[in-house]
Amino acid sequence: DTGVSQNPRHKITKRGQNVTFRCDPISEHNRLYWYRQTLGQGPEFLTYFQNEAQLEKSRLLSDRFSAERPKGSFSTLEIQRTEQGDSAMYLCASSDTDRGRFPTAFFGQGTRLTVV
């Protein structure tokens, strides 16, 4: 298996601009998760998909955030009208609910967003 792939690895944007991140999960993993990690903190759950269905969204996911997984494979996370508080590492993870007793989530290397 190739691992979870996230692009870009780094993104610097001006406040007010829109940004989009992409996550390619491990092939055939049916669940995909987005987390956000700010400096000095652990990751915080944002949202997850089972195949193409978005099943849960955190209160952290404001109206400016939208995530999609149109064909049940890769996912995109878009942030509109970015704010400095959006600066963080955005982590994607995937898991396979059919594999074993506890489907471990495997993470990508993240996209580090800096809003200036």
Add this chain to the structure above:
Amino acid sequence: AQKITQTQPGMFVQEKEAVTLDCTYDTSDPSYGLFWYKQPSSGEMIFLIYQGSYDQQNATEGRYSLNFQKARKSANLVISASQLGDSAMYFCAMREGPEGNNRLAFGKGNQVVVIP
């Protein structure tokens, strides 16, 4: 309310020695899972070990073992025979609810530096 607590300051460990990382958790759900992840400077979250709330024995994975004390709600990670490559942040995380759900709550992490 914080569900995962990791309060140790950064730790320096001599190569080849063992190190214990503390983690306490809070949940009223009888079914839960506990995970430890390693995050090196590259940013990727690497799965290390898992303990289910109904598991009778402490989990072990190579040099990693989990000291699970259910009544005390603690799940400490023990790394034996530390190696220089073990230098990283270590995060404890908890899944609440039925297996198959990888919505994780993370602690703030423990910084470990292995010195030769």
